[in-house]
Amino acid sequence: MARALYIHWPFCAKKCPYCDFNSHVRAVVDHDAWREALLSDMRAEAAAAGGERLRSIFFGGGTPSLMPPALVAALLAEAERLWGFDKEIEITLEANPSSVEAANFAALAGSGINRVSLGVQSLEDDTLRWLGRLHGAQEALEALGTAQAHFGRVSFDLIYALPGQSPRQWETQLARALGFGTSHLSLYQLTIEPGTRFASEVRRGAFVPLDDDAAAELYDLTRAMTESAGLPAYETSNHARPGEESRHNLTYWRYEDYAGIGPGAHGRRGGFATVRHRKPENYLAAVNERGHGIAQQCSLPVAEQAAEALLMGLRLAEGIDLAALAARFGMESGELVDEGALARLHGLGLVWTEGHRIGVAPPGRGVLDALLGEIVADGLVAA
Incomplete structure (x- = not known):
């Protein structure tokens, strides 16, 4: 049963040119209407997803820090009434580091x-402008300080492997980021996603993405620096002090059930996949008509569930327990992974095995997608 809840707030002040998330810019947002819709959708999901106490809640977006704190409080109060809260519950909110949003941090806490x-993304003003961000570097640092004063746990994001970025440039910025003392960092390589403005600019020749070899060098540098600083990678792009990992995201990567409400939100419960309507107006109409925002709900074949569990779990430094996974899905280990490919990759030092556990070794993490294509057995349906 679901022990994690994801709440999607779809609105942003501006659409960033690299973003392919379900985010929308609207001149006016009716917060009362959204309060009622999200509460109704949450009640419907709780009725379907069981009553285990929640161990994590994540407000994602979009830009959830644009939500009125009173709306956040109302949603949390209803979630606690419906499910109950684990005494160590983690409640995360994604925020942009603007001065306007930072002014709400005390109320959000x-x-x-x-x-x-915090979506800092860069510590350099020129890069922030190129990325289409509305905040400057100094504003981001001030918001980070405010966040650290109000929240027990703070993480922030940076984007690297930018066009023309050198190892020296990234090393300088990452060393500065590590010096702020947060317990968690999410460090993402720039990817050119279809349908984004950056994708159009690359097609027009406006800029050339960093090549794979150069990006791999920066990835190795990132892993070495964060590990040396005591924030090793526990997932491909996420780094934390031991015990400070995102409990909510671990729910996804360990392929545990979670409920998802709000426009475009996904969920997994009892072998079923749920997807909410993506467009805000369609979502509101669906909730008003049916009491929930579900656009699609389907039972996933066991093979597809197993493939998803493998693809998610192998992103983690802890890897997966192959025997436990096989037992969970009523399969043999050889039906989950290509044992010949696994042995070959182990011999190359790209994967590790320890009893029933397998995982991708540090030298293989930079080519994770290619390795997954070899490791996952042909008979499984890729997620």
Whole structure:
């Protein structure tokens, strides 16, 4: 049963040119209407997803820090009424580091948020402008300080492997980021996603993405520096002090059930996949008509569930327990992984095995997608 809840707030002040998330810019947002819709959708999901106490809640977006703190408080109060909260519950909210949003941090902490993830993205003004961000570097640092004063746990994001970025440039910026003392960092290589403005610019020749070899060098540098600083990679792009990992995201990567409400939100419960309507107006109409925002709900074949569990779990430094996974899905280990490919990759030092556990070794993490294509057995349906 679901022990994690994801709440999607779809609105942003501006659409970033690299972003392919379900985010929308609207001149006016009716917060009362959204309060009622999200509460109704949450009640419907709780009725379907069982009553285990929640161990994590994550407000994602979009830009959830644009939500009125009173709305956040109302959603948390209803979630606690419906499910109950684990005594160590992690409640995360994604925030942009603008001065306007940072002014709400005290109220958001008072509403129950105990962890914040800041979308800093860069510590350089020129890069922030190129990325289409509305904040500057100094504003981001001031917001980070405010966040650290109000929340027990703080993470922030940076984007690297930018066009023309050198190892020296990234090393300088990452060393500075590590010096701020947060317990968690999410460090993402720039990817050119289809349908984004950056994808159009690359097609027009406006800029050339960093090549794979150069990006791999920066990835290795990132892993070495964060590990040396005591924030090793526990997932491909996420780094934390031991015990400070994102509990909510670990729910996804360990392929445990979670409920998802709000426009475009996905969920997994009891072998079923749920997807909410993506467009905000369609979502509101669906909730008003049916009491929930589900656009699709389907039972996943066991093979597809197993493939998803493998693809998610092998992103983690801890790897997966192959025997436990096989037992969970009523399969043999050889039906989950290509044992010949696994042995070959182990011999190359790209994967590790330890009893029933397998995982991708540090030298293989930079080519994770290619390795997954070899490791996962042909008979499984890829997620």
